[in-house]
Amino acid sequence: MIHRILIVEDEQLLAEAMKEFLSSAGYDVDCASEREEAEALLAHYPYALVITDLALTALGLAGVDILDSLAGQAKRPKIIVYSGHPDPDLESHLASHGVDAFLQKPQPLGELVRVASELLECRA
């Protein structure tokens, strides 16, 4: 089974690089650059994993809104927050939102693929 991943990232170049790495690892990857786009995709397509930036620069803390909307789902996807948001209490805050992993930017994309693969293996 090929897992489907949604990347929510408004920096297009970064989103494309993440997509390339994850696609090379054998995943089916889609990208969304804004909250509403991500929410519409999550409502209609079966994602196993969401990788989201926390602060989509043009849209405020839209990433948190996405996490909140996912929290209510009975069978929600795994969630990785990949963010440069400088907040020492962030990890515990995110854990309360049901986030499965947190990666601080900058981070080698290989590490992102490794964490994604681990989470998806747990899910399978």
Added chain:
Amino acid sequence: MNRSLLDQILEPEALSLLVQPIVQITPTGRELYGVECLTRGPKATLFERPDVLFDYVRRKKAEVAVDWRVIELVLRESGRLPQFVRVSINVHASTLGRDPDFVRNLRQRADLAQIDLSRLTIEIVEHAPMWNKPQTRENISALRAAGVRIALDDVGAGQSNYHMILDSTPDCFKVDAFMVENLASDPRRRAIIASLVKLAAELGSGLVVEGVEEESQLSVLQDLGVSLVQGYLFSRPITIDQLLASHWITARAESTSTTLGDSKTPARADCLGTSLTSTAHAS
């Protein structure tokens, strides 16, 4: 700066159109009654599917802008259809509630496209409770006065409930496909459709049942007095070119040329209070 998905959707050629025949069952066969225009999002994207596209549009609260793009597309493409083909366009109730110039703008665009407003049906779709009812009602009245028919989409599902029936006073109910699933073996659905047929008749409205896929469903619907239907049993959504090449157009064109203007042929009442031989509309 990156263009947002909404910017892409609003580009002139981003949306495309399919049509699905609305079919009239007559004692002698099945005739094209009209078409419902169905929008598709940007090709080869995740938003080509209309459910995903309009979910996004509603989340962005961009119904007005996108509805107008759709209307412009429908009017442009409708010019290629024979005059006898009625054209249904889906419009959000929220668009009617937000846009005080809706009817004036529709008339302008229809004039530009040389489409007579009496050929148009606005199918009101909504996925949220109707708000700004006065503006919505005002637009509905003005549409009707201009010769446009009003249909209420998805009756039996979502927000298309009794409130919406009272608020929109539709000329036609479009009964949701959910109501005909397993219809032949489900007496409860049969009872609901029978009640809708009766309700529509008492309110002076017509009724179209969507999602008809099997002859057994059609048989039950005919027993219940339904004569206008839509669904895969008759045609999947197709392009206008496909429709123009289909028997729906060729057969109807031949039929029309022999019956219209024939004073011995009685005017056949259609579901919207008009007749096939008259453009008069009871408002």
